[in-house]
Amino acid sequence: MRRRRKPPEPRSNAPRWMVTFSDLITLILVFFILLFSMSQIDIVKFRAIADSFQQKQILEFYPSVIPFETPSSEPEIEMDDGAERDKDLQELLSEIQSYLRENKLSEIVVATRTERGVVLVLQEQALFASGEAAILETSYPFLNKVGELLSQIPNFVKVEGHTDNRPISTYQFPSNWELSSARASAVIRYLTGAENLDPKRFIAVGYGDTRPIAPNDTAENLQKNRRVEIIISDPTYEEE
CATH class of the missing domain: 1.20.5 (Single alpha-helices involved in coiled-coils or other helix-helix interfaces)
Structure with a gap:
């Protein structure tokens, strides 16, 4: 098949x-x-x-464009450290200015707010005798007030000593450099001792007669240039 x-x-x-x-x-x-x-x-x-x-x-x-299920009536806006410290400086300035008015010290001590921070300008007669770097007892109450306020904030403090252009030549102060530096250091010693403040927060600088704020041509202007400046620093400011 x-x-x-x-x-x-x-x-x-x-x-x-x-x-x-x-x-x-x-x-x-x-x-x-x-x-x-x-x-x-x-x-x-x-x-x-x-x-x-x-x-x-x-x-x-809102951190998201989608609303929360139970949003609060007003969103909370946190204050950053910079804003908080600026607020502290403003309060400190207001308190110092009030103290100066109440004690009739506004003519010899000026408190202002600049980009550097709170700046206190103290004329020579507010702190020292002519040609000396020993702090006068009459200035203790004001410096105590400054020290008390500084104990409430962590800001760094720079103290600058300034003189007029008249030369000085003594055993203790051979020139205005030594006098201005000694005065700045004396203020820091007093502030750190009065309120037991941390010395690491402070810096002392003596400029002598190199940074006048007025021409050294009259007795009044010479007096303006003999000064100590206390700068309570703004943390955001960077010194050149």
Whole structure:
């Protein structure tokens, strides 16, 4: 008996790679349908995002454009260290100025606020006898007040001694450099001793007659140049 030939399989019109490709597309479509079904669209949050572009205050007060579920009536704005220290300096300045007015010291002591910090300018007669670096007892109450205020803040303090241009030549002070430096150091010794302040917070500088604030041509101007400046530093200021 002869074997029957197996009839040939009908050929498909589409190439084989099209079958594989269609299966792949189907799987990808199913994958995205699953992702979409598992996701949730929050219409409220979506609208909040859209509205935020037109409401500037949301960006200013909330860390997110999506409102909190229970937002407080007023967002809390924390004060940074710089602002806090500036506030301390302003309060210190106000208290010193009030003390000067109450004790009628405004003519010989000036307190101002500059970019350097709070600057106290004390004329010679407020602290020393002419040509001397020993602090007068009459200045103790004011320096005690300054020391008390300094004990409440951590700021660095620079004390500068200044003289007029008249030369001095004594055994103790061969020139105005020594006199101005000694006066600045004397003020720091008193302040650190009166309130037990940390000496590391202080620096003493003697400028002699190199930084006058008035021409050395009259007795009044000479008196202005003989001074001690106490600078309670602003932490943000960088001295050149």
